[in-house]
Amino acid sequence: MNAPGLGHCGRVALVGRPNVGKSTLLNALLGTHLSIVSPKPQTTRHRILGVSTLVGGQIAFVDTPGLHRGARRALNRSLNRAVHAALGEVDLIAHVIEAGRWSDEDAAVYKAIAAERLPRVLVINKIDRQRDKSALLPFVARLSEEHSYAAVLYASALRGQGLDELRAQLLQRLPEGAPQFDVDDITDRSERFLAAEMVREQLMLRLGDELPYSTTVEIEQFSERADGLAEVHAVIWVEREGQRPIVIGDGGTMLKQVGSGARRAMERLFGRRVFLQTWVKVRAGWSDNEAELKRFGYTD
Known part of the structure; x- marks a missing residue:
């Protein structure tokens, strides 16, 4: 419109x-x-x-x-x-x-x-x-x-x-x-960006006080299936090896909770079903490295 x-x-x-x-x-x-x-x-x-x-x-x-x-x-x-x-x-x-x-x-x-x-x-x-x-x-x-x-x-x-x-x-x-956006527009951000934010929101809500600040999220794949399902592959990056099992949780429970909450948030925002897969990987010192920040989208 x-x-x-x-x-x-x-x-x-x-x-x-x-x-x-x-x-x-x-x-x-x-x-x-x-x-x-x-x-x-x-x-x-x-x-x-x-x-x-x-x-x-x-x-x-x-x-x-x-x-x-x-x-x-x-x-x-x-x-x-x-x-x-x-x-x-x-x-x-x-x-x-x-x-x-x-x-x-x-x-x-x-x-x-x-x-x-x-x-x-x-x-x-x-x-x-x-x-x-x-x-x-x-x-x-x-x-x-x-x-x-x-x-x-x-x-x-x-x-x-x-x-x-x-x-x-x-x-x-x-x-x-004149307005800059169509009447149906709500943001200039892509669904790929918003998907990463939905995963990061769950990390902020579910992890302890300090750990969320050592995490960031990268979407490796965002694609549409023939049946209209959005398939999302997200990597959760932490800074130290010892942080990885905390994000995963006992038997993978924490990661499942993060993924489930993020998927539901995506479905509400995108208006369609979402299939989400998540992984946890280590990138030492990413939050204090300008090159890594640029890679993860932290630009002006």
Whole structure:
């Protein structure tokens, strides 16, 4: 289906420190599970574009990795570069923070976005966690006095609160023009990329605190069978030999759980049946090697 006519159209970057709920917010705004989420920080490692076509135009949201200080590993530096690269392709910045909380990391994010010649709004997420809503008033007043935002907006991505107003406020701040995407488009990412993300989401959800950060996923095969079944072959890479049996689990139980959860997520997103096979292999030190990161798709 073709794109709608002229309206307010453009790209909005969702930027913030790790774990403020940017990916959950993107999914809520789109009404579908596009960007992977977990309780762990730094779940998002790539720029994820999600398209929302509305009556008055089109918003292309750009979900970004959490911007953090003291990036020591090559992977962390790559994530920060991805954020700055995303800022170079948008019309508006939405700085996402948690209700009632402003940390040194939030301040560092503001410093980074203030250097960009772009309009910016403050989006206060997780307002459902703020029992005393009146306590937000002095918090917002202080932030507004010390920082420059075109608007302060409120939302609860988890509860779906404030999303209509948020969309409307963002849309009216975008330039007038023709949309970049067809009305049926939801992302510019391939199913192959999304399949890898679905597997990685299960690793983030099911493994311990540290191990998920030593894993990445590579899709070796993504093909369509004659019966319409999508066949996916995924390799889970770890950094040390001792990590491999943990990902596989006793009798292969962990790997089966990861594969089953990822397959169901793919089927919901792709709208068809999926046959998924997974393997676990070792690639020593991949997360601190620029060449390996490029191989696994961690580029600006």
